[in-house]
Amino acid sequence: MTETGAVLEAEQLVVGYGGAAVCGEVTAAVHSGQVLGVVGVNGAGKSTVLQTLAGRQPAISGEARIQGLLVDPDTVPFRRQVAAVFDDDLFFPSLSVAEHLLLVARGHSLPNPELRVAAELKFFGLDGRADAVPDALSSGQRRRLLLAAGFIRPASLLILDEPEQRLDPVMRDALARRIKGHAEAGGAAVLVTHDPGLLVETAGSCLVIKGEVELVEPGDGAAFIAGL
Template identity: 55%
Template structure:
């Protein structure tokens, strides 16, 4: 009779998955736009999704967070089927996609205050001031979003994700419309938060950004396969040799 295998006392315990996709097909009207996707990300990991333009990367992440219905397969966040209507999901997951979603009548500062207060943040004014400073928006705090440049609006949306608690952060090409300095600062901050326990899912076309942020990568196309961050950065650079 064989004995059950016991883990070595030097083996670290397996981390629970923050986000997990199982045989997931993402698409529209029941038609998949890319291959079958299976992956997991736990606390302290960051998964970068890379691939050609139009391959379905954004569709995959929107499906993972419940903004689109899956063609087939499943997605879970913190062990529960994805349902972006639930309090637990909205408490745990912060997302920034490549669209300008804002209230025209509210200032930048008011947007951040609503998000922070709505998620039970203490010292709201102090937290907002810190994010405005980090994202270079202190001078625009009283401005309305439609008076900002596209890059400033992008920074406002990113600030709204950082101003609140989250166990999973999902970003769709966060480097877009940011200058080189801000890209580097954002990448460094994201990696520091991942190292501190954040789970991150990010779509990116920037090899330098990916190299800093990602702990693993997934190539999205007709066939989906895992990559190391180094392999993914090379793949991105080969698709866009003029990337800065």
């Protein structure tokens, strides 16, 4: 934990490409048990903020810390703290659904990895496709696999980039419960979403990116998404 007890602290963080910022500075703190939503129109900079927090994109200036550790995906202690799910995450083409999850479970030294994998397959409705390779899945099933890989492992901070994409309504509701469960168990999450319902159900606060970055109530973030 940091001095403030925040799982995530971003201080005057400027994100972008080739030295050019895509949006205003991000200053935010997310504590254990909290979910921070991030909303904005297409191209506002939401994914770039998340990619920077996950260490997949260098910050232009400012800093972010997770459990007091500066963002650095090359270090094991940082990687242990953060589970990130992005749309462009890759699969091993020759590993089955179950093998992907087993790899993550074993990589994080989970006890009873086979049981944990079975539980996630059931939760994400993939038990009938456990032996399929990623190319043989539907797009929604591939999204479920990415989410299962993110949720099966321990993490202080979950970074979720539009996790609702391509999910059917039943799975979307299960996802909302899962995000809330992560927070109730003492985790923290940053959630980029275009879904007002998911935002209001899960987040306790929200960043709106519209050039500058503003901290608002989730209801106001939902209204922004809806264009109200």
